[in-house]
Amino acid sequence: MYHVLQQVDGAWRAGGSGRRLTVLNPADDTPVTEVAVSSEEDVATAVRTARAAAPEWSRTAPAARAAALHAAADAVAAAAGELAEIMTAEMGKPVDGAQESIMAGVGTLRQYAELGPTHRGRSLAGDTEAIDLMAYEPRGVIAVITPWNDPVAVSCGLLGAALVTGNTVIYKPSERTPATGWRLAQLLTEHFPTGVLTLLNGDGPVGAALAAAPVDVVAQVGSTATGRAIAAACARTGAKALLENGGSDPVIVDAGVDPAWAASQVALGAFVNSGQICVAVERVYVHEAVAPAFLDALAAEADTWTPQIGPMVDRRMRDTVDEQVQQAVKAGARVVRGGTAPSGPGAYYPPTVLADCTDDMAVVREETFGPVAPVVTVGSFEEALTLAADNPYGLAASVLTTSMSHAQQAWRQLPAGTVKVNAVFGGAPGGAAHPRRGSGQGFGYGPELLDEMTVMKAVHIEAPPQGW
Numbered sequence: 493m494y495h496v497l498q499q500v501d502g503a504w505r506a507g508g509s510g511r512r513l514t515v516l517n518p519a520d521d522t523p524v525t526e527v528a529v530s531s532e533e534d535v536a537t538a539v540r541t542a543r544a545a546a547p548e549w550s551r552t553a554p555a556a557r558a559a560a561l562h563a564a565a566d567a568v569a570a571a572a573g574e575l576a577e578i579m580t581a582e583m584g585k586p587v588d589g590a591q592e593s594i595m596a597g598v599g600t601l602r603q604y605a606e607l608g609p610t611h612r613g614r615s616l617a618g619d620t621e622a623i624d625l626m627a628y629e630p631r632g633v634i635a636v637i638t639p640w641n642d643p644v645a646v647s648c649g650l651l652g653a654a655l656v657t658g659n660t661v662i663y664k665p666s667e668r669t670p671a672t673g674w675r676l677a678q679l680l681t682e683h684f685p686t687g688v689l690t691l692l693n694g695d696g697p698v699g700a701a702l703a704a705a706p707v708d709v710v711a712q713v714g715s716t717a718t719g720r721a722i723a724a725a726c727a728r729t730g731a732k733a734l735l736e737n738g739g740s741d742p743v744i745v746d747a748g749v750d751p752a753w754a755a756s757q758v759a760l761g762a763f764v765n766s767g768q769i770c771v772a773v774e775r776v777y778v779h780e781a782v783a784p785a786f787l788d789a790l791a792a793e794a795d796t797w798t799p800q801i802g803p804m805v806d807r808r809m810r811d812t813v814d815e816q817v818q819q820a821v822k823a824g825a826r827v828v829r830g831g832t833a834p835s836g837p838g839a840y841y842p843p844t845v846l847a848d849c850t851d852d853m854a855v856v857r858e859e860t861f862g863p864v865a866p867v868v869t870v871g872s873f874e875e876a877l878t879l880a881a882d883n884p885y886g887l888a889a890s891v892l893t894t895s896m897s898h899a900q901q902a903w904r905q906l907p908a909g910t911v912k913v914n915a916v917f918g919g920a921p922g923g924a925a926h927p928r929r930g931s932g933q934g935f936g937y938g939p940e941l942l943d944e945m946t947v948m949k950a951v952h953i954e955a956p957p958q959g960w
């Protein structure tokens with residue numbers, strides 16, 4: 493059992509609210525972690541500590557900040573096995589996958605350690621006697637509030653970019669993966685001066701208290717509802733809100749594609765990490781010409797995924813997903829595979845394929861954070877594009893097609909941050925995108941995240957009247 497501590501003033505101790513949270517292992521319901529939740533006074537102390545540490549850290553040379561981040565990345569890499577075990581115990585991802593995503597986080601820390609010192613302003617061509625330049629400066633104190641579904645990799649991106657650009661950070665990991673966040677923070681904080689990285693523990697109310705505190709940026713990855721609450725809090729304090737939120741990513745399966753290949757792509761997109769990925773495939777628009785063969789192949793894929801799928805994060809999330817599935821069935825969806833929560837221990841949910849879905853069903857329209865592939869049959873590629881575009885979210889979208897003109901139409905017309913053709917995942921290193929609509933605002937990753945974490949200052953220097 494992990495007993496998770498906070499670090500708000502340089503020392504590790506229990507959170508002061510008097511409230512406790514217990515995390516159960518989603519594979520067997522045994523208790524894994526106990527958290528002493530941080531109090532409002534702890535939040536205030538963390539802000540004071542981070543504010544006090546900010547001036548010196550902002551003046552530390554970028555190369556020295558990068559060296560600290562590299563050392564921190566080494567420490568996380570050395571502890572990847574241990575971190576993976578904690579992550580699996582808290583959120584259910586099979587341990588090999590957990591280790592892989594932790595190493596992705598290490599890669600992100602290293603990437604920001606390399607990019608940080610190269611993040612530079614520009615010199616301008618003003619009067620020949622003057623010096624004109626634009627320089628980046630850190631924003632100050634950044635609150636980093638993160639989810640449970642990829643708890644290390646997501647945190648490493650925001651923490652690495654914020655720290656290397658000279659900000660101090662208050663980190664509040666998810667209440668569903670508190671020991672993962674606590675162990676990660678322990679590994680990282682050792683490499684930074686006191687107060688540069690502090691840790692708060694707890695659930696929504698702690699996040700809300702932090703978002704309402706006098707910080708300069710609230711960077712949050714999580715649900716759209718939380719993102720909207722944070723945006724409202726930031727409107728009151730004047731802090732910048734950087735939000736990476738939920739999605740309901742469509743995939744279009746065009747006429748003429750190999751149905752078996754298309755089904756393997758859709759299954760990967762819908763079932764990996766038990767469907768608990770922000771860019772998971774959430775709705776499938778399949779052309780009627782290929783629909784029967786595609787559905788048969790998707791059913792076979794679901795059968796292959798069933799024995800290897802990990803549990804969902806907890807029963808609360810499973811109940812939400814199951815409710816969306818049952819509502820869809822009541823409204824006319826046909827269960828091709830899965831669709832029923834097993835009665836044993838844990839939070840397992842089978843890979844689920846629903847046919848005859850319509851676009852007004854919540855399982856299609858909203859985010860379904862579980863292993864569910866709802867399939868809508870369409871009469872044309874244009875109909876698929878229209879339905880795919882008509883959605884409250886705009887995170888990512890995929891199109892499986894053999895037609896170059898359909899590929900062109902898709903990437904130009906789909907209102908999503910990322911569009912992928914003939915792949916449900918993938919993309920070149922160094923890419924970044926703006927999420928749209930309910931999926932958030934700002935660059936949450938990539939080199940442009942360094943811009944979000946900094947402010948630009950224009951400088952104009954003239955010679956004194958008597959010359960230099």
Ligand code: NAD
Pocket residue numbers: 637638639640641642646664665666667694695696697698699700701703712713714715716717718719721722736737738739769770771859861887927931932936
């Ligand atoms: P969540 O919104 O419930 O929680 C995220 C974090 O916000 C947690 O630390 C939580 O304690 C905190 N929080 C909750 N209420 C708050 C409030 N009122 N004010 C401030 N903080 C608050 O989300 P979750 O269930 O942990 O994560 C799953 C969601 O995250 C999904 O919607 C998924 O799509 C999204 N996600 C998005 C991305 C992306 O890059 N766009 C990546 C991963 C996950």
